[in-house]
Amino acid sequence: MTSRTTRKFALCDDDLPESSIPKRTRPFREIDPIEYASMWTPQPPLHSELNLNLSLGLSSTEQPQPPPPLHFPQPQPQPQPQPQPHNPFELLMLQPIHIPQPPQPPPPPLQPQPQPAPRRIRRNPTHAPGPGKSLTILPPFPWATNRRAQVHNLVYLTQKGITTISGEVQCKRCDQRYQIEYNLKEKFLELAQYIAKNKHCLHQRAPPVWLNPTLPRCNLCHQENSMKPVIAEKKKSINWLFLLLGQMVGCCTLEQLKYFCKYTGNHRTGAKDRILYLTYLGVCTQLDPSGPFRIQ
Numbered sequence: 001m002t003s004r005t006t007r008k009f010a011l012c013d014d015d016l017p018e019s020s021i022p023k024r025t026r027p028f029r030e031i032d033p034i035e036y037a038s039m040w041t042p043q044p045p046l047h048s049e050l051n052l053n054l055s056l057g058l059s060s061t062e063q064p065q066p067p068p069p070l071h072f073p074q075p076q077p078q079p080q081p082q083p084q085p086h087n088p089f090e091l092l093m094l095q096p097i098h099i100p101q102p103p104q105p106p107p108p109p110l111q112p113q114p115q116p117a118p119r120r121i122r123r124n125p126t127h128a129p130g131p132g133k134s135l136t137i138l139p140p141f142p143w144a145t146n147r148r149a150q151v152h153n154l155v156y157l158t159q160k161g162i163t164t165i166s167g168e169v170q171c172k173r174c175d176q177r178y179q180i181e182y183n184l185k186e187k188f189l190e191l192a193q194y195i196a197k198n199k200h201c202l203h204q205r206a207p208p209v210w211l212n213p214t215l216p217r218c219n220l221c222h223q224e225n226s227m228k229p230v231i232a233e234k235k236k237s238i239n240w241l242f243l244l245l246g247q248m249v250g251c252c253t254l255e256q257l258k259y260f261c262k263y264t265g266n267h268r269t270g271a272k273d274r275i276l277y278l279t280y281l282g283v284c285t286q287l288d289p290s291g292p293f294r295i296q
């Protein structure tokens with residue numbers, strides 16, 4: 001029943017005004033942002049994990065290994081309820097009842113049967129590349145993997161000494177272009193705390209601050225809110241981690257966001273606030289797979 005409901009959402013999100021889409025009512029896992037931050041800040045266990053990973057000889061061309069849990073307490077596995085039959089045929093199979101049948105009338109003349117509506121076929125339901133696209137790519141940045149729309153996790157990045165993430169920005173007023181840098185740990189922690197604190201009330205939609213990012217100030221003409229990120233024309237070369245740390249993912253088009261979701265296996269229909277939310281949490285999950293970023 002749940003999957004049927006979900007499919008209905010997927011088909012309708014594009015067509016319905018937002019107000020008519022029922023809000024999800026499933027409970028969210030409680031996340032304590034202070035706990036998350038405090039587990040993040042002292043890092044001695046990270047170093048031992050790093051040493052362990054170093055001994056495994058990871059290199060930039062390899063796939064990211066599933067990292068050991070960083071610091072966030074793992075939720076206890078919940079006992080899964082046994083699926084209950086919800087379909088009358090299944091109920092009948094479980095409880096066969098003998099019903100005396102009345103004499104059958106003669107069969108009616110054959111008539112054309114109404115055909116069931118064709119099921120919607122999802123294009124490329126896995127996140128494999130389409131025809132003519134290679135499985136792996138040349139990593140566009142040292143912090144990106146050789147998979148489309150996939151960045152390395154924090155353990156790997158710290159191990160490799162990657163502590164700042166750079167990207168190109170261009171002034172909307174004077175057109176100057178230059179590179180800016182973000183401190184990986186500082187900016188990610190800021191974002192992670194925001195998500196931990198607000199996830200339960202975002203209702204799986206990007207907040208306005210993500211939809212309309214505040215841009216950096218121009219160093220040359222001093223215009224405020226002016227430096228927009230330069231987003232690669234080739235989607236496989238988009239600097240997702242830079243956009244995330246600057247909280248400028250919302251500068252991407254819906255098509256670019258859908259590309260991210262396509263290659264990371266997420267639901268990818270719906271309005272921009274939905275897809276943007278999935279993208280934010282998707283990049284965060286890549287960075288810290290054990291953090292509070294799983295899509296519910």
Ligand SMILES: [Zn+2]
Pocket residue numbers: 171172173174175176218219220221222223226
């Ligand atoms: Zn400027």
